[in-house]
Amino acid sequence: xxxxxxxxxxxxxxxxxxxxxxxxxxxxxxxxxxxxxxxxxxxxxxxxxxxxxxxxxxxxxxxxxxxxxxxxxxxxxxxxxxxxxxxxxxxxxxxxxxxxxxxxxxxxxxxxxxxxxxxxxxxxxxxxxxxxxxxxxxxxxxxxxxxxxxxxxxxxxxxxxxxxxxxxxxxxxxxxxxxxxxxxxxxxxxxxxxxxxxxxxxxxxxxxxxxxxxxxxxxxxxxxxxxxxxxxxxxxxxxxxxxxxxxxxxxxxxxxxxxxxxxxxxxxxxxxxxxxxxxxxxxxxxxxxxxxxxxxxxxxxxxxxxxxxxxxxxxxxxxxxxxxxxxxxxxxxxxxxxxxxxxxxxxxxxxxxxxxxxxxxxxxxxxx
Numbered sequence: 001x002x003x004x005x006x007x008x009x010x011x012x013x014x015x016x017x018x019x020x021x022x023x024x025x026x027x028x029x030x031x032x033x034x035x036x037x038x039x040x041x042x043x044x045x046x047x048x049x050x051x052x053x054x055x056x057x058x059x060x061x062x063x064x065x066x067x068x069x070x071x072x073x074x075x076x077x078x079x080x081x082x083x084x085x086x087x088x089x090x091x092x093x094x095x096x097x098x099x100x101x102x103x104x105x106x107x108x109x110x111x112x113x114x115x116x117x118x119x120x121x122x123x124x125x126x127x128x129x130x131x132x133x134x135x136x137x138x139x140x141x142x143x144x145x146x147x148x149x150x151x152x153x154x155x156x157x158x159x160x161x162x163x164x165x166x167x168x169x170x171x172x173x174x175x176x177x178x179x180x181x182x183x184x185x186x187x188x189x190x191x192x193x194x195x196x197x198x199x200x201x202x203x204x205x206x207x208x209x210x211x212x213x214x215x216x217x218x219x220x221x222x223x224x225x226x227x228x229x230x231x232x233x234x235x236x237x238x239x240x241x242x243x244x245x246x247x248x249x250x251x252x253x254x255x256x257x258x259x260x261x262x263x264x265x266x267x268x269x270x271x272x273x274x275x276x277x278x279x280x281x282x283x284x285x286x287x288x289x290x291x292x293x294x295x296x297x298x299x300x301x302x303x304x305x306x307x308x309x310x311x312x313x314x315x316x317x318x319x320x321x322x323x324x325x326x327x328x329x330x331x332x333x334x335x336x337x338x339x340x341x342x343x344x345x346x347x348x349x350x351x352x353x354x355x356x357x358x359x360x361x362x363x364x365x366x367x368x
Contacts, residue, residue: 037091046094054103071142089135112153126161170296172305178356183289186364194251201244203306206299215260241350
């Protein structure tokens, strides 16, 4: 495709079709759902298919795969979770060029713009589209520098979605967090208090709570820890401060013998609690504890609140590591060795929340 296709109006199919500069709608891949590749091996297979479809000689296909593998080992992609995120985002573009019959080493600026338009047409959020375009731009910048691509079609001059610098999540204050924990400790089940104590002490995503098992609990370097599932199918080890570890132990003591493979937070039938349940639980406890705007809260509000509390006293990079952020535009190289446990802010967080819980307990014990 020639870069000088001009300013012709494009047409976009609402069902996922690909816009063409001529105004007609061409068939194209669906750009949502499970990613076409999630591992380095899967991405390598996808690249080989793209190269073969474009008629590239075997030597160029091998070079493309080797250069991509080197790019994945870069500083910004040294974390397995971050690397997995980049792989998913680049895989969407590779699936596009396969269907479109485009040489991935010689894609034009117009082709990149058509891809961006297709992402928008399929209803993807601005942040999702911006992340995908950023990841592919990083890949092409490396390929171009290494001589494996003619240009970076996603580079300078490309119009990107504007993403608000402000979070739309309804946050909660430290006092709100303390009220919710105090109320749950006095008036709710041991499971409810343990679940909330874990979320407030780790700032984890709701999926981590609903998917974790009892076998994730353990000790490491003198710390009580828990391994929680995180994005990308990986796990991340968190310190459990006394506030959370004691709550979890009390809950498990009430349940009796629990096998490692069983859900840490289980229903009466022994299944994992689900995300809608946690969503309703957060709002119910917040309302009962007198938190304003409780009807607008979500499990992510807890994560938002934890980040806010920690940023008031901890370096940005420490908080990013603690929360496991993997945004390609902001993430830094993760410190994977055990020193990250010693530096964990969880103890400070647990101590602060524990003091607040003690301060608020009396109002619920006295029936206020």
